[in-house]
Amino acid sequence: MPHITLSDGVPGIRSLVMYRPETGQPLYDLAQALLRAGSPDSTLNDADRELIAAFVSKQNQTDFCMNSHAAASRYLYADQRDVVDQTLDDVDTAPISAKLKALLAIAGHVQADARTVSDELVAAARTEGASEGDIHDTVLIAASFCMYNRYVDGLATFTPTDPAAYEAMGERMGTVGYQLPKVKA
Amino acid sequence: MAHIPLPDGLPGIVGPMAYSPVTTKPLNELAEVLLRTNANDSLTQGERELIASFTSRRNDCFFCSTCHGAVADYLLGRDNNIVAQTWEDPTTAPVSDKMKALLVIAASVQIGGKYVTPEQIEAARAEGATDRDIHDTVLIAAAFCMFNRYVDGLATWAPENPAVYAEMGEALATRGYVNYNEPQPA
Secondary structure: OOOOOOOOOOOHHHHHHHHOHHHHHHHHHHHHHHHHOOOOOOOOOHHHHHHHHHHHHHHOOOHHHHHHHHHHHHHHHHHHOHHHHHHHHOOOOOOOOHHHHHHHHHHHHHHHHHHHOOHHHHHHHHHOOOOHHHHHHHHHHHHHHHHHHHHHHHOOOOOOOOHHHHHHHHHHHHHOOOOOOOOOO | OOOOOOOOOOOOOHHHHHHOHHHHHHHHHHHHHHHHHOOOOOOOHHHHHHHHHHHHHHOOOHHHHHHHHHHHHHHHOHHHOHHHHHHHOOOOOOOOHHHHHHHHHHHHHHHOHHHOOHHHHHHHHHOOOOHHHHHHHHHHHHHHHHHHHHHHHOOOOOOOOHHHHHHHHHHHHHHOOOOOOOOOOO
């Protein structure tokens, strides 16, 4: 049960942005800017961005964010959707680019302790073709999910267990993006 | 040196914020709402900044803890030395019992969201914390787990001179986050 009174049956962060739309708006605007636009020179596509978000959420053990962003990533990768679960299962053996692996390594360090993002990790990502914007966006995606995950878990929001619920969420995130739910007056 | 080329001389988060205006707008709006617009008698602007600096200190983020500590000190009275005492030991710091209970929640959020327990929530309620106080405390602590990682994950530059932070603290306390980088009328 959530730690504060939220709308019944509304899952995860959605219940929180409906409760407090004045913070919900910048939180969704940030997700939209990071996961659907990104830095001008970035080579990451939307599916890659969602995968980084799901990967960090998995490290934080926040099932709601992991499942919903994994579903969005699967939807966006379309016929290559299997890479999402392969990456979440084992980055090293997943059939993704060396660049994305190097960026996921940076994301992992941001999640654990951002001070451990070393010059070597950043240089390795550059060697594989990561742009400045890729590095910036990866760090901020990972950092922001350390916020979203704590927000969702810290207030003990409702986490659906039915995979079909996430599939529908993933499609909505992949098509509509991050728009604040309309709240009845 | 920072991990990506940033404009020279911009302290802490201001560097990456200049680099990425598209994300800076919502980041500043979030800080503005959480730390200033939402402030009320139940959870004041000074108390919100104290939670921000306390969380940043637990994350060992020098820039954010010092900067928001300076904002909190400005708002709570520099001579009262509340920030330093809260960093040292929140259980004995000269803050209200409600704030102590909210700082316990913030400390749990800093480790991970699942560390917040129903007992911690009940303890805060027993001291008069409302749903909104609890919500805002959790989100302030969570947001600084982001801001701190953004600042440290890109290895940004942090000034060492305390006077710089005192000046930033007053500017952020009085002018806020959304207008911070805009030129001020004379």
